[in-house]
Amino acid sequence: MATIFWKELADHLGSRRFFILSLIILVVAGTSVYLGVRGFQENPENVGEYAYLRLLTTAQSGLPSFLSFLAFFGPLLAVLLGFDAVNSEFTRGTVSRILSQPIYRDSWINGKFLAGLTTMAIVVLSITLLIFGLGLFALGFPPTGEEFGRLVLFVVVAVIYLGFWLALGILYSVLFRQTASSALGAVATWLFFTLFLYMIAGVIADQLVPIRADSTAADLLRNQNVRDFVLRFSPVALFEEATLPILVPTYRGLSLLALLTRPDVPTSPLPIGQSLLVGWPQLVGLLALTAVCFAVAYLVFMRREIRTS
Amino acid sequence: MIVEAKSLRKRYKDVWALDGLDLSVQEGEIYGLLGPNGSGKTTTILILLGLTEPTEGTVRVCGYDPVREPLAVKRVVGYLSEKVGFYEELSARENLRLITRLNGIPEREAKRRIEEALEQVGLKEVAGRPVATFSHGMRQRLGIADVLVKNPKLAILDEPTSGIDPEGAVQILDLIKRLRDEAGMTVIISSHLLYQVQRICDRVGILHRGRMVLEGTVSELTGGGEGLLAVVEGATAALRARLEGEEWTRSVEDVGDGRLRVIFEERARADFLRIVAEEGAVIAELRPRTRSLEDIYLRYFQG
Numbered sequence A: 001m002a003t004i005f006w007k008e009l010a011d012h013l014g015s016r017r018f019f020i021l022s023l024i025i026l027v028v029a030g031t032s033v034y035l036g037v038r039g040f041q042e043n044p045e046n047v048g049e050y051a052y053l054r055l056l057t058t059a060q061s062g063l064p065s066f067l068s069f070l071a072f073f074g075p076l077l078a079v080l081l082g083f084d085a086v087n088s089e090f091t092r093g094t095v096s097r098i099l100s101q102p103i104y105r106d107s108w109i110n111g112k113f114l115a116g117l118t119t120m121a122i123v124v125l126s127i128t129l130l131i132f133g134l135g136l137f138a139l140g141f142p143p144t145g146e147e148f149g150r151l152v153l154f155v156v157v158a159v160i161y162l163g164f165w166l167a168l169g170i171l172y173s174v175l176f177r178q179t180a181s182s183a184l185g186a187v188a189t190w191l192f193f194t195l196f197l198y199m200i201a202g203v204i205a206d207q208l209v210p211i212r213a214d215s216t217a218a219d220l221l222r223n224q225n226v227r228d229f230v231l232r233f234s235p236v237a238l239f240e241e242a243t244l245p246i247l248v249p250t251y252r253g254l255s256l257l258a259l260l261t262r263p264d265v266p267t268s269p270l271p272i273g274q275s276l277l278v279g280w281p282q283l284v285g286l287l288a289l290t291a292v293c294f295a296v297a298y299l300v301f302m303r304r305e306i307r308t309s
Numbered sequence B: 001m002i003v004e005a006k007s008l009r010k011r012y013k014d015v016w017a018l019d020g021l022d023l024s025v026q027e028g029e030i031y032g033l034l035g036p037n038g039s040g041k042t043t044t045i046l047i048l049l050g051l052t053e054p055t056e057g058t059v060r061v062c063g064y065d066p067v068r069e070p071l072a073v074k075r076v077v078g079y080l081s082e083k084v085g086f087y088e089e090l091s092a093r094e095n096l097r098l099i100t101r102l103n104g105i106p107e108r109e110a111k112r113r114i115e116e117a118l119e120q121v122g123l124k125e126v127a128g129r130p131v132a133t134f135s136h137g138m139r140q141r142l143g144i145a146d147v148l149v150k151n152p153k154l155a156i157l158d159e160p161t162s163g164i165d166p167e168g169a170v171q172i173l174d175l176i177k178r179l180r181d182e183a184g185m186t187v188i189i190s191s192h193l194l195y196q197v198q199r200i201c202d203r204v205g206i207l208h209r210g211r212m213v214l215e216g217t218v219s220e221l222t223g224g225g226e227g228l229l230a231v232v233e234g235a236t237a238a239l240r241a242r243l244e245g246e247e248w249t250r251s252v253e254d255v256g257d258g259r260l261r262v263i264f265e266e267r268a269r270a271d272f273l274r275i276v277a278e279e280g281a282v283i284a285e286l287r288p289r290t291r292s293l294e295d296i297y298l299r300y301f302q303g
Helices: A001-013 A018-044 A052-057 A066-082 A086-093 A095-099 A105-139 A144-175 A179-208 A217-231 A236-246 A257-262 A272-278 A278-302 B039-048 B070-074 B092-100 B107-121 B136-148 B166-183 B193-199 B218-222 B237-245 B266-278 B293-302
Strands: B003-012 B015-025 B030-034 B054-060 B075-081 B154-158 B186-191 B203-209 B211-217 B227-235 B249-255 B259-263 B282-288
Touching: A001 A018, A001 A105, A001 B092, A018 A052, A018 A066, A018 A105, A052 A066, A052 A105, A052 A144, A052 A236, A066 A105, A066 A144, A066 A236, A086 A095, A086 A144, A086 A179, A086 A257, A086 B282, A105 A144, A105 A278, A105 B259, A144 A236, A144 A272, A144 B193, A179 A217, A179 A236, A236 A272, A236 A278, A257 B186, A257 B259, B003 B039, B015 B039, B015 B203, B030 B039, B030 B166, B030 B193, B039 B054, B039 B070, B039 B154, B039 B186, B039 B249, B070 B075, B075 B136, B092 B107, B092 B136, B107 B136, B107 B166, B136 B154, B136 B166, B166 B186, B166 B193, B166 B218, B186 B193, B186 B259, B203 B218, B211 B218, B218 B259, B227 B266, B237 B249, B237 B259, B237 B266, B259 B266
Parallel strands: B030 B186, B030 B203, B075 B154, B154 B186
Antiparallel strands: B003 B015, B003 B054, B203 B211, B227 B259, B227 B282, B249 B259
16 A cells, blocks of 8 residues: 555645645735734734734635635645546556556555545645744744644644545545546535535525514524534534634634623633534544545445446 | 366346356466457456456466455466556656556566566667657557566456557567567467467467357367368469369369469369469469468357
């Protein structure tokens, strides 16, 4: 499996699409950090605690935060790494060549998945470290140990999240014979979960719990709950809910609205373990989704006849 | 026996691709697996390699069962698939390197084998170029190099000459023959191009609708003892009449321009030559009449 892994990893890192997408993410990350740092410089009193984590989560002058950007664009990178993993080997005719070598069939697909995962881990880790580095350069004080710990946790969760999209891409590459169909399917799924589900969730919530001028706070809260419930079918929302407590230590899994109705909830930051616990169900959900997606791809691939004609 | 298959059947959805195939190949021979498209050649090969499972029947390849020990089989069998594909952006050498790594061949040994294989298939000069720049014939030769680096006991080549110009095909076939002669490799070649296979195969088996319909050495199948065939130039009506009068003449046919095509029994060679000379005609061609494999093939598959 190691041979496959290293070959696929080299393919990924050398490929043009990887280069372009990483460049986009890098540029946006750089810009958001730059704007964030400038915001700190203009209002030095805002720096406060967890400045480094805030670099990752605050949206600046219309630009989304690095977190939402990763939630939105990261999947595209992951899906693009995976969507032609298997079917392109069929169309190129390399399947029979590789599988007639003394390797187990599953080590091939496992190697591909692991290589994709490693690629994305490298991207996420290097970009977040770069952000911290830029922050160090601009802010002039180092991140605390806790901030660093939270960053590492964040990278792990992000890799799991991107792993889901990679597994999805590989699943499509197994299900569809044509790379064009699997690419379309993958991008359609990405759009559905990142854009349409947010709209649909709003519509459903408004249908079930209509908001009128005279709606009570409880109604608003119920509307929000329905919306959140629908959204939790999306890995994007799960990712955001799982990472928010990690990157925003004061986050307790309650929306602003809920906080307004419950003034008794404290707003002090949580310790790192408790923060992790807040996002734990979502994290497990993400892991399960990734595992299911890859398992289906694996099973279909293992049963697939090699014959192409 | 290096390959032994008994009453193999293979079902794809509702089609029986193989329907009771028996196959045995001896060590050191070049065996030609012939048959029209869709007769089950590729399916047979995939089963031998353990890349697909037979629905019924038993197989042994080099003493292993491909269904239960596919890895053991793949370690000793080299395979060139019908539509062989390479990683286009990698060079020929890198493509071969991948194969040696997957086979767990130590780097130094691998390096030696790769250079040797490239030399043998004549791709040494272009080995550093990406495969994307290779012609079809070069790819096919690289495919053979791919088999060679494994140093297999048995090489299975699926349509190694398809889509290659005649000259290239002859080169490839000669290369295959040389490998058998020098390295003692057993070779199974599948093809639908009979005249090519006929040149190098020790034995052939003809597949039709998933069964072996005919098997034997090329000379057994094409068969001797079919008499002689002569083409006579400058033939007169008298010559024709005299030939037709002999009891050893089987057929006389006018092929135009005063040429006759005569088929007669071998024992009467001297008589034939004498008569032709007496009538002042010239023999343009005289050869033993054999059925070509093509005749056999057509006879089976047209009826």
